[in-house]
Amino acid sequence: MKQPIVVMRNLSKSYDGLPILKELNLTIYPGEIIGYIGPNGAGKSTTVKILAGLITEFQGELLINGISIKDDPLAVKAEIGYVPELAALYEVLTPNEYFMFVGGLHGLDEEVIIRRATNFLQAFSLSDYADVPMDTFSKGMRQKVLIIAGILHNPKILILDEPLSGLDANAVIVIKELITQLATRGKTIFYCSHIMDVVEKVSDRIVLLQAGEIIAQGTMEELKQREGQSLEQLFSTLTQESQQLTYQQDLNIALQDFN
Numbered sequence: 631m632k633q634p635i636v637v638m639r640n641l642s643k644s645y646d647g648l649p650i651l652k653e654l655n656l657t658i659y660p661g662e663i664i665g666y667i668g669p670n671g672a673g674k675s676t677t678v679k680i681l682a683g684l685i686t687e688f689q690g691e692l693l694i695n696g697i698s699i700k701d702d703p704l705a706v707k708a709e710i711g712y713v714p715e716l717a718a719l720y721e722v723l724t725p726n727e728y729f730m731f732v733g734g735l736h737g738l739d740e741e742v743i744i745r746r747a748t749n750f751l752q753a754f755s756l757s758d759y760a761d762v763p764m765d766t767f768s769k770g771m772r773q774k775v776l777i778i779a780g781i782l783h784n785p786k787i788l789i790l791d792e793p794l795s796g797l798d799a800n801a802v803i804v805i806k807e808l809i810t811q812l813a814t815r816g817k818t819i820f821y822c823s824h825i826m827d828v829v830e831k832v833s834d835r836i837v838l839l840q841a842g843e844i845i846a847q848g849t850m851e852e853l854k855q856r857e858g859q860s861l862e863q864l865f866s867t868l869t870q871e872s873q874q875l876t877y878q879q880d881l882n883i884a885l886q887d888f889n
């Protein structure tokens with residue numbers, strides 16, 4: 631049996647006494663693609679910020695590659711690549727300048743940074759923009775740059791928060807393939823999203839989060855067998871049915887003058 635790469639034990643987080651994450655228990659193995667799913671406000675981003683070492687105040691235990699993030703945050707951060715959902719980019723820089731900056735923070739040699747950046751820019755059809763300031767870039771182009779920056783240091787764990795937002799169909803295919811290929815090479819992918827069809831296609835295991843609690847997890851097949859429904863229906867049943875009804879009623883009221 632492989633050693634787990636991530637172990638969460640009773641991981642909890644509160645803000646002003648309000649519980650946001652409630653005793654999460656999760657064990658993840660190298661090469662797994664985890665689809666981390668939940669409605670807005672469920673606590674997905676809070677979980678990944680803890681995983682990425684950005685939130686250090688929490689209860690419970692988090693081990694990355696056997697090391698407690700509380701004991702050695704720097705060692706843990708070196709193993710993690712994080713692509714946030716709404717990331718700020720230094721727009722005055724070109725992609726190459728940005729990669730030199732990010733790679734430098736990770737202590738990579740210039741030559742390694744240039745080789746990896748050049749190859750990924752080529753794979754993402756961005757070679758022509760390698761030396762163009764990013765303030766003119768589309769949302770999708772920026773997202774590609776952020777993803778490359780997240781993997782430049784060859785992390786064992788890649789955390790992607792809504793990675794496909796703003797990407798066109800071709801880019802989605804490339805990113806999906808990238809995720810699969812990284813997992814084949816033993817990397818662990820922690821993929822947060824509410825876009826069911828993509829998660830269904832790429833994930834080995836789906837973890838459903840609702841109001842800070844893991845309410846179901848398993849492979850797509852296991853979840854389907856369990857409920858006999860598609861993941862989207864299951865997700866709706868498990869997390870959103872009552873909200874959805876309220877929302878439909880509210881929308882009908884809001885639209886009553888629009889006939």
Ligand SMILES: Nc1ncnc2c1ncn2[C@@H]1O[C@H](COP(=O)(O)OP(=O)(O)OP(=O)(O)O)[C@@H](O)[C@H]1O
Pocket residue numbers: 645650668669670671672673674675676677
């Ligand atoms: N710094 C903070 N202070 C107080 N409350 C916070 C803070 N950060 C997050 N929260 C609250 O924690 C809850 C979970 O937020 P989080 O961003 O983790 O959810 P999410 O599942 O990522 O949602 P989304 O899909 O909308 O990104 C929300 O109710 C949010 O208001």
